[in-house]
Amino acid sequence: MHFSLLQSPLLRPLLRWTAPLLLAAFSLSATAQATAPSTLRIGFQKSASLLTFQKSSGSLEKKLAPLGVAMKWVEFPAGPQLLEGLNVGAVDVGFVGEAPPIFAQAAGAKFVYIGFDPAAPEAEAIVVPKDSAIKSVADLKGKKVALNKGSNVHYLLVKALEKHGLKPSDIQPVYLPPADARAAFERGAVDAWVIWDPFLAAVEKQSGARLLADGRGLVNNHSYYLAERGYAEKQPQVIQALFDDTRAQAAALKANIKAAAAVIAPLQGLEPVVVEKSLTRYQFGVKPLTAAVAAEQQKIADTFHAQGLIPKPIRVADALPGSATVAEAAR
Structure with missing residues (x-):
């Protein structure tokens, strides 16, 4: 005769007491596995000097270890590619400039703003060759201008262009990533290049490129920390650890820019003096998004739509944190 242990009169009282405990333990274990990620995947650009400095120090790995979280750094050539990586789930958090999130949101990408760095208008500029006949932005009419779309x-x-009475259609944009744009610029295939640091500092020093205009009086040039929305809302403790370490590394960098440049330069393939110059033009220290900064992003979105650069209007508010814990992590 078949006999089940579960039918034993000796085990029935024990099961009445232990079954709920076992179920609770299983539930807690499953919840922990669901909410404690094993790896934080950060999308970064090698040109993002603070993150490159942070990566080299291994400080974030140490900060996340008590949480049982490992680190994976995923490098991208520029912000638009990074946003695509975030959209397809290749990374959890990314750091980009102010325009890529606008284009990405217009294309239907799902992400949330979780923090921003202070304005750095001098860290991006339009440059021309040192012997160029172009003397002002107005002279760019009909000219080939390289930029990363x-x-x-x-x-x-x-x-x-707007300040000088021109529209994007008045120039010939040549969309190239930084390395290809630098090559095109130096061989004369384009008339001007719009670029950010440290590439800007490099072409100024190494090629004698002449500044036509930087961001002062035109743009703020904020940088943003973005995350997959579900990750941001479920992992505020990981984001808190990331931001705590980012602030600490920013303070260390600013306290000794020369030493930081010496560390960063070989990782970016640049001379320390070039990196040092670029670092002086950036401000670091992640902060939670304010209404004023969100309004600036909305202005960019509206401008891009009016110029036909994005196919539809977007609401930046749709990509803002929906959880108080996400905003709190950035404080």
Whole structure:
């Protein structure tokens, strides 16, 4: 005769007491596995000097270890590619300039703003060769201008042209990533280049490129920390650890820019003096988004739509944190 242990009169009282406990323990274990990620995947650009400095120090790995979270750094050539990585789930958090989120949101990408860095208008500019006949932005009419489409400098170009009575259609945009744009610029295939630091500092020093206009009086050039919305809302403790470490590394960098440049330079393939110059033009220290900064992003979105650069109007508010814990982590 078949006999089940579960039917034993000796085990029935024990099961009445232990079954709920076992179920609770299983539930807690499953919840912990669901809410404690094993790895934080950060999308970054090698040109993002603070994150490159942070990565080299290994400080974030140490900060996350008590949470049982490992680190994975995923490098991208520029912001638009990083946003695509965030949209397809290749990374959890990313750091980009002000324009890429606008283009990405217009394309239907799902993300949330979780923090921003202070304005750095001098860290991006329109440059021309040192012997160029072009003397002002107005002279760019009909000229070939290289830029990384959808990057932070896209908005700088639009605003600079607008200030001089021109539209994007008045120039010939040549969309190239930084390395290809530098090559095109130096061989004379384009007339001007719109670029950010440290590439800006490099072409100024190494090629004698002449500044036509930087962001001062035109744009703020904020940088943003973005995350997949579900990740941001479920992992505020990880974001808190990320921001705590980011602030600490920013303070260390600013306290000794020369030493930081010596660390960063070989990782970016640049001379320390070039990196040092670029670091002086950036301000670091992640903060929670304010209504004023969100309004600035909305202005960029409205400008891009009016210029036909994005196919539809967007609401930046739709990509703002929906959880108080997310905003609190940035404080």
